[in-house]
Amino acid sequence: MAAVLGAAAVAAGTVAFGGTAGSAGAAEPNLLRNPGFESGLSGWTCSAGSGTAVGSPVRSGASALKATPTAADNARCSQTVAVRPGSEYRLSAWVQGSYVYLGASGTGTTDVSTWTPGGSGWQQLSTSFTTGPNTTSVTVHTHGWYGQSAYLADDVSLTGPGGDGGPGDPDPEPPAAPGGLTVGSATSSSVTLNWNTVAGATGYHVYRDGQRVQSVQGTSATVTGLRPATSYEFAVSAVNGAGESARSAPVTGRTRGEDGGGSPGAGVPKHAVTGYWQNFDNGARVQKLRDVQDRYDIIAVSFADSTARPGEITFNLDPALGYGSVQEFKDDIAAKQADGKKVIISVGGEKGNVVVNDSASAARFADSAHRLMEEYGFDGVDIDLEHGINSTWLTQALRSLSEKAGPGMVLTMAPQTIDMQSTSTEYFKLALNLKDILTVVNMQYYNSGSMLGCDGRVYSQGSVDFLTALACIQLEGGLDPSQVGLGTPASTRGAGSGYVDPSVVNAALDCLARGTNCGSFKPAKTYPGIRGAMTWSTNWDALNGNRWSDTVGPHVHALP
Numbered sequence: 001m002a003a004v005l006g007a008a009a010v011a012a013g014t015v016a017f018g019g020t021a022g023s024a025g026a027a028e029p030n031l032l033r034n035p036g037f038e039s040g041l042s043g044w045t046c047s048a049g050s051g052t053a054v055g056s057p058v059r060s061g062a063s064a065l066k067a068t069p070t071a072a073d074n075a076r077c078s079q080t081v082a083v084r085p086g087s088e089y090r091l092s093a094w095v096q097g098s099y100v101y102l103g104a105s106g107t108g109t110t111d112v113s114t115w116t117p118g119g120s121g122w123q124q125l126s127t128s129f130t131t132g133p134n135t136t137s138v139t140v141h142t143h144g145w146y147g148q149s150a151y152l153a154d155d156v157s158l159t160g161p162g163g164d165g166g167p168g169d170p171d172p173e174p175p176a177a178p179g180g181l182t183v184g185s186a187t188s189s190s191v192t193l194n195w196n197t198v199a200g201a202t203g204y205h206v207y208r209d210g211q212r213v214q215s216v217q218g219t220s221a222t223v224t225g226l227r228p229a230t231s232y233e234f235a236v237s238a239v240n241g242a243g244e245s246a247r248s249a250p251v252t253g254r255t256r257g258e259d260g261g262g263s264p265g266a267g268v269p270k271h272a273v274t275g276y277w278q279n280f281d282n283g284a285r286v287q288k289l290r291d292v293q294d295r296y297d298i299i300a301v302s303f304a305d306s307t308a309r310p311g312e313i314t315f316n317l318d319p320a321l322g323y324g325s326v327q328e329f330k331d332d333i334a335a336k337q338a339d340g341k342k343v344i345i346s347v348g349g350e351k352g353n354v355v356v357n358d359s360a361s362a363a364r365f366a367d368s369a370h371r372l373m374e375e376y377g378f379d380g381v382d383i384d385l386e387h388g389i390n391s392t393w394l395t396q397a398l399r400s401l402s403e404k405a406g407p408g409m410v411l412t413m414a415p416q417t418i419d420m421q422s423t424s425t426e427y428f429k430l431a432l433n434l435k436d437i438l439t440v441v442n443m444q445y446y447n448s449g450s451m452l453g454c455d456g457r458v459y460s461q462g463s464v465d466f467l468t469a470l471a472c473i474q475l476e477g478g479l480d481p482s483q484v485g486l487g488t489p490a491s492t493r494g495a496g497s498g499y500v501d502p503s504v505v506n507a508a509l510d511c512l513a514r515g516t517n518c519g520s521f522k523p524a525k526t527y528p529g530i531r532g533a534m535t536w537s538t539n540w541d542a543l544n545g546n547r548w549s550d551t552v553g554p555h556v557h558a559l560p
Contacts, residue, residue, distance in 0.1 A: 029174055029243030031081050031158045032140065037063045038203045038215040038239075043079050047143075050075035059094040059122045059154035061205070061215030067142070068150040075151070076143035080106075082163025085133050089160035092126040093142060097151030100125070101143045104158075108132020122154070136163055162242060174243035175201040178236045182395060182429075183253035184220075186436030188228040191253035193236065194220045198245070201238035207247060208232050215239075226255045229407050252399050254407065254436055268342055268410060271559040272297040273552065274442055274485060274534035275541065276346060279303065281320040283493070284539035288321060289332035289343070292538045293546055295553030298410065298440075299336060300346040300382040302537070304372065306354045311361025311397070312368045313347055313354055315376065333377050342410045345372055348384035362393045366400035373405055380410030380439070383430075391429040398430075402437045413441045414487060414534070417448040417461075417470060423477045432478050441474060442485040442534030446498025453521060461498040465519040467508035471530075472523050475512070481529035488533070490541035490548040502551035505533055513559050532556040 033043030038061050040053045051067040058064040067075035083089065085108070093102045095116060102125040103113030114127045131138065140158055144151040180196035193206065197219050206214040206221045209232055214221050226232060231254045235247040275296040278284060292299055304313040323329050333343045347354055347369070356365050369381055381401065383394070402409050411434065419427035420443050431441050445467055450460045453469025454476055460466060467486050474484050488505055489495035511518035515526045533552050535541060541548045 029159070029162065031083070031160065031162055031242065032079060032156055033240070034202060035156045036061045036154060036203075036215060037065045039217055041065075041077075042202070044077050045079070046077040047075065048073040051077045054152075057096065057152065059096075060212060061154075063215070064152050064154035065142070066150055066152050067144060069144040069146055069148050071147045074143045074146050076141055077153070078139050078141035080137050080139045081158055082137050083131050083135060084161040084163050085131055085135050087161045088128065088130050089138075089158060090126070090128045091140060091156075091158050092124055093156040094122045094124050094154045095142070095151060096122050096153075097144065097149060099145035099148050100151040100153070101145075102127065102141075102153075102156075104129055104138050104140050106135070106138045108135030122152075173200075175199065175238040175240050175245045177246040178204065178219075178238050178248045180392065181234070181236055181248045181251050182392075182433040183234070183251055183399070184432060184435060186253060186255050188256045189226050190222050190224045191226060191232065191234070191255060191436070192220065192222045193234055193251075193253070195236050195248065198238040200240055201245075202240045203238075205237045205239060205244065207235045207237070228255055230255050231403060251396070252403055254402065256436060267340075267408065268439055269297050269557070270482070270529070270531075271556045272440065272485075272532045273549065273556050274298040274300060274412065274440070274487075274532070275490075275538040275549065276300045276302045276534075276536050278537050278539045279315075279318050279321065281318070284537065285542035286321060287539055287542060288323065289329065290335060291542070292336070293541065293549045293553075294339070295546075295549035296341065296538060297532075298342045298344065298412065299538070300344050300384075300412065300414075301378070302346045303349045303384070304345050304347045304354070304369075307368075309364055310358075311354065311356045311364035313345075313365065313372065314368065315345060315372055330376055337377065337379070342379040343377070344380040344382050344410050344412065345369070345376070345378045346382035346384050346414075348386055348414075353387045354385060356394045356397050357390045358393060359396065362397035362400065365394075365397040366404060369397075369401050370404040373409075379408070380405070380412070382412040382414060384414040386416060389426050389430060391426040391433060394430055395433040398434055399437070407437075409437065410439050411437055412439050414444055415441065416444050417451045419443075420470070420474055420477075421452060422473075428474075428477065431474075431483070435479065435483070438479075438483050440483050440485045440531045440534075441479060442487040443470070443474070444487045444498075444536070445470065445500075446487075446489050446495040446536075448498055454523075455521065457521075459521070462500055463519060464500075464504050464507045464511065464517070465521040467500070467505070468511045468518060468523065469521040471508070471512055472521075475523075475527050475530075481527035482531050484527070485531045486533045488535060488548075490535040490537060491544040493543075494536050494540035502548045505548075505552050506555040509533065509555060509559060528560040530559070532559070 098118035184192035454472035
């Protein structure tokens, strides 16, 4: 048999069996559809049902072709491609197995074929041809040999001028680069990515730190085999029969620590109480930070100030608080931290308007927030922007900040109820984009009016059902229970509407965590890992005799 095969190879024009990953004209678009078999056998026809797409072994991506000859069939898999008359083309493929062939027929000149008798690992086969004066299509094929074992093929490439095409022919242009790439959930060894659909794409390649690691058909992928508590840069490209797009704008994703859920905001209790501390005097009890009640685990200093440069924030200590110096305030932060508390800087509020709507403002936000963390010792940031946000750019800003600050950064959010009614809202998208570094979302269940619960019914603020049915939207919409908290005013003067007695907060927590003390709404399951509760503010709480923190604090800390 070997002598027969050798003669055929000489007649066809033998080329080197080995080779590098690159080939002549590698920068040109690949005219083949589904060249890496990431979409199964789409675009390919295999004789006698001999071919299938397999997940291992592969040369790159997630799939390769496996074709099995029989005594009567050589397992030929082929694809017809539109070409131009009188043009030069280069054909290559990576193969594995004994007696594997690669060729092209219908060239209008001399049909070509090359082969390998086999060897260990992947080998590249390459050949070239020139089309005849009237040739508008050629058929590219791989095949094995009769009665031999199965062969593998991957990353088949045909480069040269594209033809005019017709029904079923490859797209004349590569697709556009994917947009909207975001990082979703993360474990200690994996990161999930999501991006927008690209018109005309037949698949997508996923890159980690510049290396292609996966190919998929849909618009999401989970990259596995990662190290715990480690940051990676990801990008995605789109592909079709005409080639590969430019890569998307990169994003950074970070795996969780070995402990899984405890990594975002390390050191925050499993069940935590958050209180906003006012850096101004509005009629509530004026407090120095040292005076904040001990029940609070996270203290959000309210608020950072915006500057004239979009995205940039700073902090100005209000003289009304009676501090003798900024250093005295910094010492109070350090003392609270020594007691096991987390002190963070809150951005926004009713009057604060920090705009992050492009790469420049995102960079300014990250840089300025990090400077404040370093100068004052803040443990992280709270996002309380109430004038609209852009989830794409704010995601970039907060991921950049996380990279600068490290995995222990505390990240909290305080959206309004309208901001968390659907996963399509910008605030909800922001929370899901940052799920791997997000500590807690303490939605403001006040100044709201009636809202829809997760059961589609309308609930009015000021009731246990309002708290539980709206929390259910977040709990079932993708946030981990440890990332959901209930935000309510500390007194009737703390908000324009929506005050509930602290006992109602406790009942809502019981309903969500234990399935007890519910109102008319009872969730289908319990969420014992729910993070806790938040109030506006420690100052209004102090003026009201600390009733909120004395009632809710012990209850939160006693949750299962």
